Amino acid sequence: MRSDTFYAISFTWCQSSLNVDLSKGSLCVCITPQEPELFFTDPQQLLDLLTDLEKQNLTLIQNSRETEETMEEFKHTLVNTRNKMDQETEQLTQQIDIITHAIQREKDTAAELELKSRLFSFGKYKAEDQDVMLEALGRKVAEVYRSYAGESGANLTTLQMLTNIEGRLGELLENVELVPKDRVLMAERAKEKERRLRLREEKVRVQKMQQEERLRKALERAQANTKRPVNQTPNNTKHNTLNVGDRPYKRKHHT
Numbered sequence: 001m002r003s004d005t006f007y008a009i010s011f012t013w014c015q016s017s018l019n020v021d022l023s024k025g026s027l028c029v030c031i032t033p034q035e036p037e038l039f040f041t042d043p044q045q046l047l048d049l050l051t052d053l054e055k056q057n058l059t060l061i062q063n064s065r066e067t068e069e070t071m072e073e074f075k076h077t078l079v080n081t082r083n084k085m086d087q088e089t090e091q092l093t094q095q096i097d098i099i100t101h102a103i104q105r106e107k108d109t110a111a112e113l114e115l116k117s118r119l120f121s122f123g124k125y126k127a128e129d130q131d132v133m134l135e136a137l138g139r140k141v142a143e144v145y146r147s148y149a150g151e152s153g154a155n156l157t158t159l160q161m162l163t164n165i166e167g168r169l170g171e172l173l174e175n176v177e178l179v180p181k182d183r184v185l186m187a188e189r190a191k192e193k194e195r196r197l198r199l200r201e202e203k204v205r206v207q208k209m210q211q212e213e214r215l216r217k218a219l220e221r222a223q224a225n226t227k228r229p230v231n232q233t234p235n236n237t238k239h240n241t242l243n244v245g246d247r248p249y250k251r252k253h254h255t
Helices: 043-124 127-149 158-178 181-226
Strands: 006-014 026-034 241-244 247-250
Touching (some): 043 158, 127 158
Antiparallel strands (some): 006 026
């Protein structure tokens, strides 16, 4: 029997046609060969099918990898966007705090100026004194304004110059608060060093002036002693006679 041949086995009850007793039944086994249903008529068809399945599998794997890469890129973009938004939120919060503090300082300054103006206008100073102080204040404001704006605002009033100075000061304060702390600390140290050096130079200058003044006075005393008459007698000079107890004591003059 061939190994690639299939057989269909059918069990039937048959009546005996060869003078077999009908009262006795016999099992007739009829084995008839049957050809199987073939799905492939050529081996190449199987190879083509396997090749197609392999291509589909590779395509699915590639799509899966691309999907994973896209997901990773999306996650990375999401994390970066979130970090950037957090940083921007923090910066905006800091700027809001800075502006809030600046506004509060301006309010405090305005309240202080208002109080000073009230005290100034309540008759504490005389009219002529007020005029002199206002003129001095105007000159000082103009000097400060020219120090950073030049001669561009020569026709401005004192109030206008003062308003511009306040605006410029607010900008500088905001810029200083945005500068890194280490740079501010370095600038403060440099200013402190410059101030100490200036104080040291001023101290040396004052000491030098005091020394020159002492030297000048010593020279004046020496010149005054040289102009004193030489023919003075001991009796005519007060500093040659000293009282020791009740007895007069006269200095001895060395010749």
